[in-house]
Amino acid sequence: MADDGVLDVGTETAALREVVAAEHAAVWGYGALGAALPADAHEPAVAGDVAHRGVRDRLVALLESRGADPVPREAGYTLPFPVLSAVDAAALAVVLEEGVSAAWVRLLDQAAEPAVRELAVAELGAAEIRAVGWRAAAGRTPVTSAFPGLPQ
Template structure:
């Protein structure tokens, strides 16, 4: 936002860059999630990873169209906890989806263009749908959050 509290494309672009960074982290993190799960769970992991790859690629293209350099992926990311079991892997997937959701809430808050708002709503919804499945696998209740992407508590 500008000093007078008005949204502008600069703050929207900053939020999009943050979302891109979150999508990079999610793509990387799903590699760890998939490695800790059985082969039967891999289709769910592949679907989530592919969804994040698709969004990442669309975001990078959007930023390039705006004349902005997309945020590059990091070489590696620190895990928030050791992933030693399938439950840990599902819990990591929840963390990844919650992180992406928080980034999309920021985009929604800073969006100027209606197409960006629509993208933010769609991606926020997608992250929560995926998180619901992972919360169940991580034996977390409730499996849904009333306001995805916002701090709970």
């Protein structure tokens, strides 16, 4: 919201573009972490990948409907650490989910339209649900975050 109390759709659009960038990174990261998981553990990785692709595509369509250029995906992303085991893969998934959560929180702060705010709340919740499962798989405690997307 602008200082004069007027909703700023341009700022909201910029925040939407940030979420698209985070979703691109999540899609790429889920592809990378899948290789370190045993075959019987692929289901949550596939579900996460599908979820991030779906929301990314929805956001791209929203931006295009506004006449805004979506952030293009990068050719590759740097992993924060080597992914050599199932525990590493789960830890990477946590990083990815926390990254998109932070982007959704920034969007919530900048949302001008109620529908965008509702989408951000729903996707923030979905990211935290996925993160809980991955934190458990990575052996992290606590498995939940009281304030997902905010600095701990």
